[in-house]
Amino acid sequence: MKKSALIARNQRYAQQVNTLLADMEKYTGEMLNRKPADGGWSAIQTMHHLILTEELSLAYVKKKMSFNPEFGKTGPGALWRGFLLWAYLSTPFKFKAPKTVSDESLPASATLAETRRRWQDARDAWSDFFEQMPEETAALAVYRHPRAGRLGWTQMMSFFETHLGRHEKQIRRALKTG
Numbered sequence: 001m002k003k004s005a006l007i008a009r010n011q012r013y014a015q016q017v018n019t020l021l022a023d024m025e026k027y028t029g030e031m032l033n034r035k036p037a038d039g040g041w042s043a044i045q046t047m048h049h050l051i052l053t054e055e056l057s058l059a060y061v062k063k064k065m066s067f068n069p070e071f072g073k074t075g076p077g078a079l080w081r082g083f084l085l086w087a088y089l090s091t092p093f094k095f096k097a098p099k100t101v102s103d104e105s106l107p108a109s110a111t112l113a114e115t116r117r118r119w120q121d122a123r124d125a126w127s128d129f130f131e132q133m134p135e136e137t138a139a140l141a142v143y144r145h146p147r148a149g150r151l152g153w154t155q156m157m158s159f160f161e162t163h164l165g166r167h168e169k170q171i172r173r174a175l176k177t178g
Contacts, residue, residue, distance in 0.1 A: 001074070001154050003138040007130050009157045014123045016164055020047075020171070021116050027175060033109045036174045043171045045106040047115050050167055052105055054122040054160065058129060061142055071140040074152025078141045082155030085148040089162045 024032060024043065032044045041049065143156040151159070 001138050001152065003130070003133060003135045006133075006138050006153050006157070007127075009154070010126055010130050013157060013160050013164070014127070016161065017119060017123060020164070020168060021112070021119065024112055024171075027112075029111055031175060032112060034174070041103075041106065041170070041174065043174045044110045044112070044115055046167050046171045046174065047119065048106050048110065050164060051115070051119045051122055053163060054119075054126065057143065057156070058122070058125055060144065062129070064142060064144075065137075071142050072150075073139050074141045074154070078150060078152045078155055081145075081148045082151050082158055085145060085151070085155070085159055086162050088147070089159070089166050 024047075027043070033042050035042045035045075138153060141150045141152045143151045143153065145151055145156075145159060148155075148159075
């Protein structure tokens with residue numbers, strides 16, 4: 001993957017996030033923070049889960065890259081793991097989130113403005129990272145998903161997009177059933 005294609009993919013994902021946030025403006029703070037009647041995360045908590053996923057992913061990538069380790073190029077294994085991750089997230093089954101992005105790390109309540117600001121900070125950090133990233137890094141499998149293992153940037157962006165799509169359904173259910 002070329003760096004310019006990665007930047008474009010990141011911009012496309014940022015637009016998906018912005019569209020979701022804009023759509024949430026029609027709901028009150030009470031509605032966004034209300035947990036569904038059948039349990040689970042509120043709409044705001046689900047958004048914070050997505051934000052945490054991005055923040056922790058960037059922290060991991062930066063830490064790994066700071067050691068100047070040898071990363072392999074994205075190959076068939078990363079492509080296969082990326083496909084399996086996409087298939088896993090595309091099923092209707094519920095999965096337990098990793099501890100770092102689960103209940104204990106989510107706010108009990110937050111405003112949409114706070115949520116937007118934090119998500120925009122995460123998005124800006126990713127954009128800055130990709131802009132400053134050396135061109136040759138764009139072809140490497142640097143990202144490590146907790147369940148899928150080492151992935152390339154394309155698979156990571158696909159994960160972010162699929163993860164957002166999966167949880168957007170959860171957000172909409174929370175707003176209907178709360």
